[in-house]
Amino acid sequence: MLAFEIRDLHKTYGQTVRANDGLDFAIEAGEVFGILGPNGAGKSTLVQQMVGLSAPTRGEIRLYGHAIRPHDRHVRSQVGYLAQRPLALYDLQVAEAVVDTGRLRGLRRREAEREAGELLAEIGLKDRQDRLVGKLSGGEHRLVGLATALIGSPPVLILDEPTNELDPVARRRVWDMLMRRREQGTTIVLVTHNVLEAERVVGRVAIMAQGRIVALGTPGELKERLHASVRLEVALREEAPPVPEWLRQGTQIGERRFSLRLERGRLDEAFARLADPATSAVIDDLRITSPSLEDVYLSYHEGEAR
Numbered sequence: 551m552l553a554f555e556i557r558d559l560h561k562t563y564g565q566t567v568r569a570n571d572g573l574d575f576a577i578e579a580g581e582v583f584g585i586l587g588p589n590g591a592g593k594s595t596l597v598q599q600m601v602g603l604s605a606p607t608r609g610e611i612r613l614y615g616h617a618i619r620p621h622d623r624h625v626r627s628q629v630g631y632l633a634q635r636p637l638a639l640y641d642l643q644v645a646e647a648v649v650d651t652g653r654l655r656g657l658r659r660r661e662a663e664r665e666a667g668e669l670l671a672e673i674g675l676k677d678r679q680d681r682l683v684g685k686l687s688g689g690e691h692r693l694v695g696l697a698t699a700l701i702g703s704p705p706v707l708i709l710d711e712p713t714n715e716l717d718p719v720a721r722r723r724v725w726d727m728l729m730r731r732r733e734q735g736t737t738i739v740l741v742t743h744n745v746l747e748a749e750r751v752v753g754r755v756a757i758m759a760q761g762r763i764v765a766l767g768t769p770g771e772l773k774e775r776l777h778a779s780v781r782l783e784v785a786l787r788e789e790a791p792p793v794p795e796w797l798r799q800g801t802q803i804g805e806r807r808f809s810l811r812l813e814r815g816r817l818d819e820a821f822a823r824l825a826d827p828a829t830s831a832v833i834d835d836l837r838i839t840s841p842s843l844e845d846v847y848l849s850y851h852e853g854e855a856r
Contacts, residue, residue: 781840
């Protein structure tokens with residue numbers, strides 16, 4: 551069964567700005583689907599149409615076969631949405647924000663209050679339930695938004711940067727909660743530019759750039775496109791002399807750490823350089839890995855893969 555069908559979707563602002571340009575894909579019910587891309591790629595515009603907050607210029611979005619219209623009640627009952635900045639919650643108390651969302655989703659008040667209490671305890675905000683959302687820290691505000699997305703157990707969750715501003719403990723708690731929902735059959739759409747986090751949880755991923763989908767598939771399928779390359783990371787000691795020019799051709803990822811993507815056929819050349827006594831004596835750490843989803847993402851973002 552398909553949760554979403556997106557066909558020939560276009561969203562244009564004015565005469566020239568194409569926020570979404572001919573998107574065509576589907577999301578299976580029960581899968582964890584990632585939408586990745588840099589700022590300005592069209593991710594948030596796409597999501598706003600998927601939840602009925604904006605109408606396409608052309609094309610169609612179907613949710614369980616139902617054509618979505620702006621401010622569609624069907625979407626409200628079926629989709630829990632965590633926006634990047636849920637500003638509407640600022641002036642509400644924490645418990646009130648979650649209960650009211652549950653009521654909008656069709657729960658009776660007593661049921662909404664019970665479920666809100668359970669969610670706030672599960673998410674670690676039970677002791678904040680009487681505080682105004684606007685008085686919380688950024689991470690706590692994010693958690694309240696997630697609780698409003700989860701209440702009522704909607705079959706679909708669309709989460710825009712769900713772990714942004716969260717510390718590692720809260721991030722782990724959030725993903726434990728979400729994976730429990732996935733095991734119960736919930737469809738999760740993860741919208742993010744955190745590629746490393748996405749790679750651990752998504753079943754399939756769409757990479758967006760300039761309003762279009764430039765790659766679509768499982769992480770394994772997308773990484774296979776870079777099977778002829780490896781990632782070399784080299785960290786130099788503090789007392790190292792000037793960095794060799796061949797290392798500078800890569801990406802500097804730390805004060806004395808460099809990353810290069812190399813064709814497998816050039817590994818002998820790289821090993822020879824690393825074995826040079828002047829270089830090997832100042833190497834603090836060395837790692838060679840197969841391509842990651844981040845490598846795929848960067849290759850499309852940099853225009854290196856077509």
